[in-house]
Amino acid sequence: QKEVEQNSGPLSVPEGAIASLNCTYSDRGSQSFFWYRQYSGKSPELIMSIYSNGDKEDGRFTAQLNKASQYVSLLIRDSQPSDSATYLCAVNVRNTGGFKTIFGAGTRLFVKA
Amino acid sequence: GAVVSQHPSRVICKSGTSVKIECRSLDFQATTMFWYRQFPKKSLMLMATSNEGSKATYEQGVEKDKFLINHASLTLSTLTVTSAHPEDSSFYICSARARDSYTQYFGPGTRLTVL
Numbered sequence A: 001q002k003e004v005e006q007n008s009g010p011l012s013v014p015e016g017a018i019a020s021l022n023c024t025y026s027d028r029g030s031q032s033f034f035w036y037r038q039y040s041g042k043s044p045e046l047i048m049s050i051y052s053n054g055d056k057e058d059g060r061f062t063a064q065l066n067k068a069s070q071y072v073s074l075l076i077r078d079s080q081p082s083d084s085a086t087y088l089c090a091v092n093v094r095n096t097g098g099f100k101t102i103f104g105a106g107t108r109l110f111v112k113a
Numbered sequence B: 001g002a003v004v005s006q007h008p009s010r011v012i013c014k015s016g017t018s019v020k021i022e023c024r025s026l027d028f029q030a031t032t033m034f035w036y037r038q039f040p041k042k043s044l045m046l047m048a049t050s051n052e053g054s055k056a057t058y059e060q061g062v063e064k065d066k067f068l069i070n071h072a073s074l075t076l077s078t079l080t081v082t083s084a085h086p087e088d089s090s091f092y093i094c095s096a097r098a099r100d101s102y103t104q105y106f107g108p109g110t111r112l113t114v115l
Helices: none
Strands: A004-006 A011-014 A019-025 A032-038 A045-050 A054-058 A061-066 A071-076 A085-095 A098-103 A107-112 B004-007 B010-013 B019-025 B030-038 B045-051 B067-073 B076-081 B090-098 B110-114
Touching: A004 A085, A011 A019, A019 A032, A019 A085, A019 A107, A032 A061, A032 A071, A032 A098, A045 A054, A045 A061, A045 A071, A071 A085, B004 B090, B010 B019, B019 B030, B019 B090, B019 B110, B030 B067, B030 B076, B045 B067, B076 B090
Parallel strands: A011 A107, B010 B110
Antiparallel strands: A004 A019, A019 A071, A032 A045, A032 A085, A054 A061, A061 A071, A085 A098, A085 A107, B004 B019, B019 B076, B030 B045, B030 B090, B067 B076, B090 B110
């Protein structure tokens, strides 16, 4: 089992719809979770971080965390064509000396105009 | 805040030459920096982790003598690709994390083409 798993997609949604991106992780002790967006040919940029169970909202983005189910998701409301990108889930997992960040392979999102 | 720069953004070199890529944290002190490479349409691959003032820790399969990493200050890390070959052509991305922070911030990346 991979440490961080995401559906590779592509996930296609119409403009204005809600895009739902999901991620599961294996380390039950993980405490920090992140979503990054990566446009084609560009480097990842941080969208949100979440540390506590529940929802965290920032503009059109909502991150949801359920540690019991080892599941973190990202909802994008009112999806726009400019949201088309690969979304990377990242989880800090424990290792000797502290922690390391594990990235999922990413989910490609297409928002159709 | 949390801005990371990389230089150069793009480099083309001849096979056998060495290329140095700089990664700088502009508005915070980066106690830990990371170097990734990414092939087209593929996932990020962590190459190495460096802590300021310490030797870098390389991931399995990454040749430390080929990919030299120096993290000499809290704002600068360099990656030198020695004796570059066409198969080293890739997108190299650094990221940085501050002390007591859980978050990595990425630089814009360097696209290396080896002819």
